[in-house]
Amino acid sequence: MTASPNTPTQNEEKNHAASLIEEQTARALVDEGPRSGNQRDFTGPRNAIIACMCVAYTVFHLLVMNVYPLETWTYRLTHVGGGLFLGFLLFGATSMDAKGRTSGSLLANAILAIAGAAVLYGAVGVAAIWINGEVLGKALPPAWAMTSFGLPLAAGTALAIVHSWVFPHTNRSKFAPSDVLLAVAAVACTAYLIFFARQLQLRAGMPMALPGDMWAAVTGVLLIIELTRRLAGLALVFIAGVFVAYAFLGPWLPGIFEHRGYDAKRFFSYIFTDNGILGAPIAISSTYIVLFVVFAAFLQTTRVGEYFVNLAFAAAGHRRGGPAKVAIFASGLMGMINGTSAGNVVATGSLTIPMMKRVGYRPQTAASVEAAASTGGQIMPPIMGAGAFIMAEITGISYMEIVWAAIIPAILYFISIYFMVDLAAQKANMKGLPRDQLPKLGMLIRQIYLFTPIVVLIYALFAGYSVIRCGTLAMITAAVVSWLTPHRMGPRQLFHALDIGARMVLQLVAVCATAGIIVGVIALTGIGSRFSTVLLALADQSQILALFFAMIVSIVLGMGMPTTAAYAVAASVIAPGVVNLGVEPLVAHLFIFYFAVMSAITPPVALAAYAGSALAGSDPVKTSVESFRIGLAAFVVPYMFFFSPAMLLDGNWFEIAHVAITAIAGVYLLSCAVQGWFLGHAGRAVRAGLLVGGLTMIAGGWVTDAIGLGIAIILAVTQKKIVEARDLAHGAD
Structure with missing residues (x-):
């Protein structure tokens, strides 16, 4: 006997996927601390x-x-x-x-x-x-x-x-x-x-x-290094060990690396000061990082954060390559509150990666899309990554000024990932998920009040309250808003949130302390200023060459350590030289921070890609290569805001609008060149033209923009004829 269309059995089957979304989201969000194979499982x-x-x-x-x-x-x-x-x-x-x-x-x-x-x-x-x-x-x-x-x-x-x-x-x-x-x-x-x-x-x-x-x-340093090894791997430990050894081996080293050397008593007593371990990284991890990690724990425990992912599915899940676009939206929303790459992969990828595989994405591609999207969480205001707080501490620039300046570059990053995903979906003729298998947008719109913690946070930041006060208000708001949901925060849920907040912050404590050791060695030996001198000499007063060196150093450092530590070290070694060449401090530090973040998807050591590959069951190296390819168009964004300060909201509204629009067009052309799709399959000559057209829009000038636009129009007309001829040939066959 066949069930009627309105029978409970069929209704349950139709809503199975939507229920699965909610269950998987809850399971992904209630993540008790760092995912590590050596975590104890106490009962x-x-x-x-x-x-x-x-x-x-x-x-x-x-x-x-x-x-x-x-x-x-x-x-x-x-x-x-x-x-x-x-x-x-x-x-x-x-x-x-x-x-x-x-x-x-x-x-x-x-x-x-x-x-x-x-x-x-x-x-x-x-x-x-x-x-x-x-x-x-x-x-x-x-x-x-x-x-x-x-x-x-x-x-x-x-x-x-x-x-x-x-x-x-x-x-x-x-x-x-x-x-x-x-x-x-x-x-x-x-x-x-x-x-x-x-x-x-x-x-x-x-x-x-x-x-x-x-x-x-000495005891403290040994403990910090060992805990970092357990929670962040050997790469950062090795780099810190090299710096510690450098403090003692200076008299025997050549060239700029030579220094007089220090005995153990002076070195170790110095390293445990605010010039070293207790310096900027730990100053930030003990305040802002703890605060916002606990805020994220509150959102997880109350399942308010689940709303962000469901809203992304409802808005974009039915579109071409839907789950991949959901990954972008969800990672952007989650990145606003957690500010980590690998953590963002775990929180949203546990749901989006299986869904991407379900509609036809290879496991490797699914993991790559999630890794590239999640990496943007660290440059997404209003919270951004921990490195942004360290930037405010180092430069003396207010955190709100940094957040304000980062808005357009962050949006450009996510737009570039969206273009890459959409073009890939066009090439593969992928479809989205059926609407009846997605959360209902109308129902979610009626729950828009769940955005209140984020609204309070943003309002308080722009109203001039301290960052700590803003985070505390947002945390309290999350608890109050939960009273309007079935997951009301009571004493047990509060205890749980405070518990997992501490567990989640431990890795960052170890990483920031180890970064402090490296920064302390740089301050004690003076290698930072000497390295900056060499950088200036190599760059020969060329700002663009100095920035290129800064990009390489930031990415290489980021391959071996988490973004927070990579930025802290690069800011100590590279930023002074770049600033001395006349680059504005905000531009120089944002540039370095941006590329330190990009290192999370840059082979051979791409931490966000590795986290995604673990969820997808794909090859980590191949996943890191593909995630780098997906994020490739975004690698020009820092050069865009170097050439066009208006992209950092430094200018009038007309200049800002002009730069933003042409930057989006340039990123689109670059994405088309990388994917090989422009109104259809693009050959090598068309891809080369797209690359040139996209790059000419980096400078943000009227002439270069006109050249890029002209190239795009010519290529569009040419490509349309090529595609039509190809379609006719296929039709004749």
Whole structure:
């Protein structure tokens, strides 16, 4: 018997895909922290303890930022130390090869026992120093504590790290003994540095620095490097190691790399100051990054963020190559609130990649489109990536000025990706998803109030409130708006949001601290200024050549480290030289930041593409190559705003409109050249002409724009005749 058109059975089948969209979106958005193969999977009391610690870490930051300010050094040290403590408890070292080795062997137990004794002795020494000063009120701590706690603490930390490498703890539901020791070491070294924070500011990097200062700093550096290895991979660790080695090997290096060298006491005590680890990257991660990561966690927990993805599906899912265009819209909307490339891939790609594969995209292409679209999240106002906050800190330019200037370049980026996807869909004659398998746009429009947190955030930013106040207001608004939905935020949901907020921020804490080590070496040795001098000499007073070098350095750095660290290092090494050539600081730093972001889709190490390939089951290298190709047209956008400051909203409205329109036309021509499609299949000669026409529109001048437009018109007429002749030939066959 056949069911009637209005039977519940058929209605359920018609709405199956729409339900699947909602389920997959919810599953993708409720993502508890960094996706890492070495994350512990605690249950029961252990999970409750960790969750409470994570909530306490988040609440501490929110209280300090909004209610009870702390002294800067103390706050930043607590931010780093707390992140290290939680990071080692949550993330094990199981990524190393453990074949043939067991954590319960005699050698493993011996190493663990020695490491434990050393770390505990150091921790007791720090505790004695603190009790003697804070509790007993004595001016001088015990001599044994000051002279002997440091070396055992550092040595025990090193042994515990080695033990975690060689004998990893494979039980993911329990704390690893070596990781517990590393967590204790993090508390001990942080407590010492906090206790002597004011004294350290006076004697750091000087002959008067004490051995205890050095050993506490050594311990902190070891812990930071190891946690970065676990959460961000070996590339950034290797680069940081090269810079640390450079601080000691300077006297034996040639040319501009030579310097007088530094002893361990001066170097390590200097590196744990606001010139190094506690500098701009950690200043930003302890404020803006924490705030907006928690804001994103609020949107995830209340499933307000789910609305963005559903709205994108309803608006674009039925169009040609629909799921790919959904990926662009959804990634842009999600990028406004999370500001990360790989995180954006995970949040939206868990849904869009399977849908793209369903309508005929190859897994590799689906992952590439999502990676290219998600990468734009870091340059998308109003939040952008963490690097934008660091830019404000380094340059002294207000964050709102940076956000305002980034609007047109960000829109151009997403338009270029849209053109690439649409042209590819035309070539492959792809269709969208049926409307009855998509969320209903009318129903979503009635829920437009779910955009209120974003509206509040944008309004508060442009009204002149501090960034911290804006983020806090948006967070509160997200919680209030959730009361109008079935996913109302109550005490349990609030606890969950604060918990996952801390878990999500840990990777950025480690990365920013490691970037601080590199920046500290650059400041201590002066290599940044010498490198800038060489850059000026090579560029021979040519701004465009200097910017080309800056592009190469930014992309290469970004291949080896996350965008935040890549920008921080490039801004220290390259930006001063570019600015000295007369390039405006905002233009120079936005240029470097833009290409540091683009490194997420640039082979051979393209982190966003790798995240997408993991979701799609495609080859990571091939995916990175294709994602680079999809984003290729966007690589000219920074040169556009260098030649045309009006693109950064520096000019009158007529100039801004002129530059924006011609830039869109230029990006379209470049996209057609890359895809080989212009009113039909384009041959090599037409593609070459499209490339020339697109590039002539970079400068934004009337003459060059007229040349580009003329080339486009000639090619359009020619291509139309070619396509018509080709169609007639096919019809005759």
